[in-house]
Amino acid sequence: MEKQRAQWGSKIGFILAAAGSAVGLGNIWKFPGRAFEGGGGTFVIIYIIMVVLLGAPMMLTELSIGRASQTNIVGSFQKLGHKRSAWIGWVGVIGAFIITSYYSHVGGWVLRYVAGYATEAPKIYDNPMGYFTGMLGLNSDGSTSFPWVAILFAAVFLLINAIVIIRGVESGIEKFNKIGMPALFILLLILLVRAVTLDGSAEGVSYMLTPDWSKLTFDTFLAALGQAFYSLSIGMAIMITYGSYLSRKENLPKNTALICGMDTMVAIMAGFIIVPAVFATLGGGEVGKGGGFAFVSLAGVFQQMPGGTIFGVIFYLLLLFAALTSCMSLIEGIVAFLTEHFSWGRKNATIGVCIALFLLGCLYTCSQVAFPIKGVWFDFANGLSFPAFGDCMEYLTDRALIPICALGCSIFVGWIWKQENALAEIEQEGIRFRLAKVYTIIIKYVAPIAILTIIAMGLISGMTLS
Numbered sequence: 001m002e003k004q005r006a007q008w009g010s011k012i013g014f015i016l017a018a019a020g021s022a023v024g025l026g027n028i029w030k031f032p033g034r035a036f037e038g039g040g041g042t043f044v045i046i047y048i049i050m051v052v053l054l055g056a057p058m059m060l061t062e063l064s065i066g067r068a069s070q071t072n073i074v075g076s077f078q079k080l081g082h083k084r085s086a087w088i089g090w091v092g093v094i095g096a097f098i099i100t101s102y103y104s105h106v107g108g109w110v111l112r113y114v115a116g117y118a119t120e121a122p123k124i125y126d127n128p129m130g131y132f133t134g135m136l137g138l139n140s141d142g143s144t145s146f147p148w149v150a151i152l153f154a155a156v157f158l159l160i161n162a163i164v165i166i167r168g169v170e171s172g173i174e175k176f177n178k179i180g181m182p183a184l185f186i187l188l189l190i191l192l193v194r195a196v197t198l199d200g201s202a203e204g205v206s207y208m209l210t211p212d213w214s215k216l217t218f219d220t221f222l223a224a225l226g227q228a229f230y231s232l233s234i235g236m237a238i239m240i241t242y243g244s245y246l247s248r249k250e251n252l253p254k255n256t257a258l259i260c261g262m263d264t265m266v267a268i269m270a271g272f273i274i275v276p277a278v279f280a281t282l283g284g285g286e287v288g289k290g291g292g293f294a295f296v297s298l299a300g301v302f303q304q305m306p307g308g309t310i311f312g313v314i315f316y317l318l319l320l321f322a323a324l325t326s327c328m329s330l331i332e333g334i335v336a337f338l339t340e341h342f343s344w345g346r347k348n349a350t351i352g353v354c355i356a357l358f359l360l361g362c363l364y365t366c367s368q369v370a371f372p373i374k375g376v377w378f379d380f381a382n383g384l385s386f387p388a389f390g391d392c393m394e395y396l397t398d399r400a401l402i403p404i405c406a407l408g409c410s411i412f413v414g415w416i417w418k419q420e421n422a423l424a425e426i427e428q429e430g431i432r433f434r435l436a437k438v439y440t441i442i443i444k445y446v447a448p449i450a451i452l453t454i455i456a457m458g459l460i461s462g463m464t465l466s
């Protein structure tokens with residue numbers, strides 16, 4: 001007898017879980033920096049256009065593949081296309097695995113900073129760089145040791161994920177997101193009010209509101225598109241897995257609009273927190289992005305801000321919720337694949353995946369500043385002109401696996417499964433999709449060309465997708 005497949009318990013549960021996957025570190029520590037580089041308001045406008053034009057159609061595509069197939073990401077392509085299409089799913093699973101290995105460790109670092117700001121903020125303010133590199137194994141005398149602090153917190157972060165995922169789709173992931181996402185919005189609002197009421201923040205607010213078209217280049221479009229895909233969790237077939245737990249009654253275009261709207265709103269709100277706060281404390285030139293910025297530069301912001309330590313705890317808590325709900329979706333994608341493709345039990349699959357992720361992530365964490373592997377890897381990597389092991393992992397996922405999987409999805413729907421089947425899946429139970437014609441043109445022609453351009457530019461100019 002076929003086992004009953006897991007389903008979301010409620011519509012809002014699904015929307016919050018999918019938005020939880022989308023809202024992640026990408027929104028909070030990448031978007032504001034990208035927006036700053038791209039001329040504030042200019043980037044925000046181009047970003048919204050990219051989300052509407054390409055991000056949302058791609059999300060709708062992944063959700064409909066998942067719901068139509070009612071199976072995992074490799075199985076979906078086999079079931080709806082032919083056996084040969086399975087490679088798209090494999091690229092997705094491998095991409096998800098590699099990205100989660102470092103995403104989960106970075107999540108551990110975030111957890112360490114929640115504890116750090118709560119218990120020893122003066123130590124962070126004293127030497128932000130030393131605190132960060134110390135966590136990663138660099139001693140004050142310049143020698144290195146095993147980065148056990150970072151690794152320990154990564155283990156705790158993965159343990160939280162494992163506990164939630166073992167409980168299942170409805171009682172684990174959905175429940176967690178139903179609490180985590182509203183909490184995230186509240187934290188975000190608190191920080192927004194704090195940031196825009198700081199003395200000197202007005203300049204930052206107006207920077208974000210005023211388009212500076214002189215900063216608009218071809219790269220702005222590519223950066224916005226790459227950011228949109230990464231931020232919406234597209235190209236890792238996560239939305240296929242989440243879509244596969246949806247009932248036929250759900251209106252996919254409406255849900256897609258809600259998820260994309262929430263994700264974009266959080267990114268823009270983060271922009272209106274980080275940029276004005278940095279303008280008010282450190283000066284506009286200091287807005288940056290990524291881990292170095294979030295862990296090191298922001299210490300100066302919290303140190304100078306009235307009540308900064310409390311807001312520091314709130315900020316890292318916000319990052320923690322964002323990272324947890326995204327990481328969970330990635331692990332769920334891999335676990336669903338293992339349970340359905342290889343008939344593993346959910347518990348064993350989750351534990352096995354989390355241990356494997358932990359171990360691979362250790363190489364990422366260790367390759368940052370410490371560890372003997374650094375020397376070995378450097379000799380090897382220098383030959384390939386790659387800077388470090390961790391950078392290679394990001395390079396592989398951002399420039400190759402995510403765009404290749406996204407390209408595979410759009411070609412699959414446009415040319416193999418065919419868009420009329422996707423549209424039939426979307427337009428069920430009396431649901432009308434009024435943008436069907438536009439969607440068809442985008443998915444068949446515009447999306448593949450745009451994604452191929454990202455891949456080509458990534459190879460040529462070093463642009464990354466994330």
Ligand code: PFF
Pocket residue numbers: 021022023024025026027096230231232233234236237238326327329330
């Ligand atoms: N969307 C997440 C972020 O913005 O941080 C990252 C992510 C999660 C990417 C899940 C891909 C994915 F499948």
